[in-house]
Amino acid sequence: MVNIAIVGPGLVGKELLQQLIAHQASPRAQVQPLAVVGIINSKNMLLGGKSPSSAPAPLGSLATWSQQLPTAETANLDQFIDRLATAGAEPTVVVDCTSNLAVAEQYPAWLKRGLHIVTPNKKGYSSQWSLFEAIRSNSRPQLPAPAPWAFHEATVGAGLPVLSTLSDLVKTGDEIVKVEGIFSGTLSYLFNNYSAPGPASAKPQQAFSDIVSVAKSLGYTEPDPRDDLNGMDVARKVVILARVAGLKLSIEDLDVENIVPEALRGVASADEFMAQLPQYDDHFAALNQQAAQEGTVLRYVGVVDPKGKSSVKLMKYPVDHPFAGLKGSDNIIAFTTKYFPSPLIVQGAGAGAAVTAFGIFADILKVAERVA
Numbered sequence: 001m002v003n004i005a006i007v008g009p010g011l012v013g014k015e016l017l018q019q020l021i022a023h024q025a026s027p028r029a030q031v032q033p034l035a036v037v038g039i040i041n042s043k044n045m046l047l048g049g050k051s052p053s054s055a056p057a058p059l060g061s062l063a064t065w066s067q068q069l070p071t072a073e074t075a076n077l078d079q080f081i082d083r084l085a086t087a088g089a090e091p092t093v094v095v096d097c098t099s100n101l102a103v104a105e106q107y108p109a110w111l112k113r114g115l116h117i118v119t120p121n122k123k124g125y126s127s128q129w130s131l132f133e134a135i136r137s138n139s140r141p142q143l144p145a146p147a148p149w150a151f152h153e154a155t156v157g158a159g160l161p162v163l164s165t166l167s168d169l170v171k172t173g174d175e176i177v178k179v180e181g182i183f184s185g186t187l188s189y190l191f192n193n194y195s196a197p198g199p200a201s202a203k204p205q206q207a208f209s210d211i212v213s214v215a216k217s218l219g220y221t222e223p224d225p226r227d228d229l230n231g232m233d234v235a236r237k238v239v240i241l242a243r244v245a246g247l248k249l250s251i252e253d254l255d256v257e258n259i260v261p262e263a264l265r266g267v268a269s270a271d272e273f274m275a276q277l278p279q280y281d282d283h284f285a286a287l288n289q290q291a292a293q294e295g296t297v298l299r300y301v302g303v304v305d306p307k308g309k310s311s312v313k314l315m316k317y318p319v320d321h322p323f324a325g326l327k328g329s330d331n332i333i334a335f336t337t338k339y340f341p342s343p344l345i346v347q348g349a350g351a352g353a354a355v356t357a358f359g360i361f362a363d364i365l366k367v368a369e370r371v372a
């Protein structure tokens, strides 16, 4: 048995819980039994087991967790972790589904207590180098067994096998020449719809702000869509990729193009930002029109260039370029390497609760297979 504890049952965490509940009801659970022993958000926490000093046990009636959580005991992340790390507990995976840096800063301490980590939270792997290094040096494979594992596949490309592919290339001695791609499901969705190839008259005349609203409602955006439009989400992914490729890169080393209109960068809330965005539809329409007149489309692209300057920016691509033909919220990542001078391409849905939860779930199973 492997224990699972979820920190942050929001959009993604909730979907993960659904997938875990479905797993428990399926024959797959016989092969790999998984028990959800704890759930915590910023207000409350649920922990299975008899007493605060006993090892955690599976939550009873997991299907009703969302009704139980709001009236459960007050959240205390330190106490939650203490319980999970109780002597005699089953191997435990803490799944951080927040987007919180303060939570990610706890990973090294959690790893030192033997807890495995799986996360879609980009902050731990893309913020200060010392945090990344502390996570890496306190987990396997840097430490020998029985040290815990830390996996973060869903931080880039949601459920797509992006980091595992890059890691395999590096581990087998391939040389990374360039990693280039559309790493944001939100920005992919926005520009695939707003700046589609084809005659201007055939294009849908949707306002830019309307498409941002749809991307938000489909669960593609960060809780505040400015974190997508300001390039920071893509910048974090570029940093994560670069670090997996062995480069000591940080966000400050990148050129990042912020496409949030300047006047909206400081507005107080995401709601206020969404309310004011329609005032800037003409600005985006002009950018798009200019690209169309040049026979190009707009695409927001990240580049890891080991020998040059890595960057995150809005680019124009000819309509027959592979990036121009993307659909929906697809990500596309092209790895140009010594073995793959014609790039190895990974492509598919790169945002949304279902695919992100799938990526997290696959990482949980990787831990479970290694500790079974």
Ligand SMILES: NC(=O)C1=CN([C@@H]2O[C@H](COP(=O)(O)OP(=O)(O)OC[C@H]3O[C@@H](n4cnc5c(N)ncnc54)[C@H](OP(=O)(O)O)[C@@H]3O)[C@@H](O)[C@H]2O)C=CC1
Pocket (backbone or CB within 6 Å): 007, 008, 009, 010, 011, 012, 013, 040, 041, 042, 043, 077, 097, 098, 099, 100, 103, 120, 121, 122, 154, 155, 156, 158, 185, 219, 220, 221, 222, 223, 350, 351, 352, 353, 356
């Ligand atoms: N959406 C997508 O397509 C993808 C998302 N991701 C990443 O997945 C993560 C989750 O995203 P999403 O589900 O949309 O985010 P949400 O904002 O929907 O959920 C965040 C959750 O974290 C909880 N939380 C926040 N701070 C704390 C804290 N200090 N202690 C405990 N719980 C806390 C919130 O609780 P409360 O409600 O009480 O505030 C909430 O349950 C993010 O890091 C995101 O970048 C990665 C890939 C794709």
Ligand SMILES: N[C@@H](CC=O)C(=O)O
Pocket (backbone or CB within 6 Å): 155, 157, 158, 183, 184, 185, 186, 187, 220, 221, 222, 228, 233, 350, 351, 352
């Ligand atoms: N907001 C992000 C979610 C996944 O990382 C995106 O749009 O790609």
